[in-house]
Amino acid sequence: MRTDVVVVGLGAFGSAALWRLAARGVNVVGIERQAIGHPFGSSHGTTRLFRVACMEHPGLSEIARKSLALWTELGERTGETYVRQTGSLNVGGPTSRPVKGAQAAGAATTDLTHEEVRAKYPQYNLEPGDVAVWDPEAGICYAERTVKAQVAEAERLGATVYPHTMVTSIEGTTVRTPTIDIEADQVVVCGGAWLRNLVPGLPLTPRRTPMFWFQAMDPDSEAFQLANFPSFIWEFADGRGLWGHGSDEGFGVKIGLDGGRHVGGFDADDLDRYIHPLDDIAELAAAVGRAFPGLDPAPVKAIPCMVTDSPDGQFLAGRYDDRLLIAGGDSGHGFKHCAGIGELLAQATTKEAPYTDASFVDPQRF
Numbered sequence: 514m515r516t517d518v519v520v521v522g523l524g525a526f527g528s529a530a531l532w533r534l535a536a537r538g539v540n541v542v543g544i545e546r547q548a549i550g551h552p553f554g555s556s557h558g559t560t561r562l563f564r565v566a567c568m569e570h571p572g573l574s575e576i577a578r579k580s581l582a583l584w585t586e587l588g589e590r591t592g593e594t595y596v597r598q599t600g601s602l603n604v605g606g607p608t609s610r611p612v613k614g615a616q617a618a619g620a621a622t623t624d625l626t627h628e629e630v631r632a633k634y635p636q637y638n639l640e641p642g643d644v645a646v647w648d649p650e651a652g653i654c655y656a657e658r659t660v661k662a663q664v665a666e667a668e669r670l671g672a673t674v675y676p677h678t679m680v681t682s683i684e685g686t687t688v689r690t691p692t693i694d695i696e697a698d699q700v701v702v703c704g705g706a707w708l709r710n711l712v713p714g715l716p717l718t719p720r721r722t723p724m725f726w727f728q729a730m731d732p733d734s735e736a737f738q739l740a741n742f743p744s745f746i747w748e749f750a751d752g753r754g755l756w757g758h759g760s761d762e763g764f765g766v767k768i769g770l771d772g773g774r775h776v777g778g779f780d781a782d783d784l785d786r787y788i789h790p791l792d793d794i795a796e797l798a799a800a801v802g803r804a805f806p807g808l809d810p811a812p813v814k815a816i817p818c819m820v821t822d823s824p825d826g827q828f829l830a831g832r833y834d835d836r837l838l839i840a841g842g843d844s845g846h847g848f849k850h851c852a853g854i855g856e857l858l859a860q861a862t863t864k865e866a867p868y869t870d871a872s873f874v875d876p877q878r879f
């Protein structure tokens with residue numbers, strides 16, 4: 514088989530690249546090892562934080578906004594919602610990373626004093642000196658729903674999709690699978706935690722990061738509903754922290770731990786998919802109980818997941834060599850940017866000028 518472009522891996526980044534290439538009329542084929550929207554990689558678990566005042570790099574604001582614009586346009590066609598903008602709080606000491614990072618992001622944020630946060634968000638058991646930065650453009654986005662919609666839209670626009678098909682090797686511009694070999698002018702590889710297996714030599718490390726949901730102690734309480742409990746990133750004085758957001762799914766608030774006992778460095782096929790009460794839950798439950806006294810610290814739901822870390826905590830997206838483009842190394846903050854990154858990959862593939870300067874995610878920096 515021959516085509517212009519093959520996209521390998523249809524998770525967050527790959528499904529977005531496929532969609533944006535198909536939107537340009539490029540002959541594109543997408544190959545995914547699992548079903549579309551599956552729970553075995555990094556893009557499942559219903560929701561993700563959507564932030565525009567991104568502490569990870571000021572240049573990310575424009576990429577998040579591009580995702581929002583593309584998803585809004587897609588939602589107008591499909592009737593689905595891909596982002597809910599309920600705002601977010603970046604909480605911590607005045608010099609903490611979430612606070613400083615959000616202030617430096619160049620977005621339209623508002624600083625909140627300790628007293629203002631206490632008055633408006635009594636759910637928080639703030640540490641002395643904690644303040645917050647309010648990001649009004651933030652909220653939540655939807656993981657599997659978006660991946661499935663991006664693939665469906667790409668197919669509607671003419672892309673060919675092979676789910677349940679594993680790429681066994683990429684040799685030059687030949688993508689091999691057990692059932693079909695495809696010749697392409699260019700190959701876009703978005704293998705998530707498997708990206709380093711598909712493109713050997715990339716400095717990427719998969720890390721196990723299970724997801725947990727918690728419910729309010731008082732079943733009648735509305736304090737942790739999405740409208741009252743926006744998404745947050747909170748850094749504690751000891752450098753660790755929590756991230757999470759209110760729920761519109763009915764099974765609780767999603768909260769995760771930053772800097773906990775997360776195991777890294779395994780092959781993604783060997784991910785430990787069991788949840789361990791001591792190693793996985795004890796530290797997180799203690800932190801949740803301390804931070805949000807209105808929540809029951811025993812999680813009601815848990816599922817395994819993994820992020821893929823890069824050496825500088827920034828993902829890798831763009832041209833890798835003259836035939837290969839890649840996106841991956843999400844370092845735990847990539848979902849909100851995936852449509853914007855898909856657009857950049859499509860622009861790089863078709864040699865258009867990029868809509869924003871994304872040199873800070875250039876894969877060639879390593």
Ligand SMILES: Cc1cc2nc3c(=O)[nH]c(=O)nc-3n(C[C@H](O)[C@H](O)[C@H](O)COP(=O)(O)OP(=O)(O)OC[C@H]3O[C@@H](n4cnc5c(N)ncnc54)[C@H](O)[C@@H]3O)c2cc1C
Pocket residue numbers: 521522523524525526527544545546547553554555556557560561562563678679680681703704705706707708711722723724769818819820840841842843844845846847848849850
């Ligand atoms: C617990 C957790 C919380 C997170 N929170 C946030 C958040 O709040 N906000 C945010 O923006 N981001 C967040 N992220 C990060 C975000 O989810 C990731 O950046 C994003 O999902 C990564 O997408 P990906 O396309 O790189 O990987 P994936 O979605 O895993 O896609 C890779 C795909 O490649 C396929 N594949 C691999 N090998 C092959 C092969 N040989 N042949 C064919 N297909 C193959 C896989 O099956 C998979 O479908 C979080 C991640 C985790 C784990």
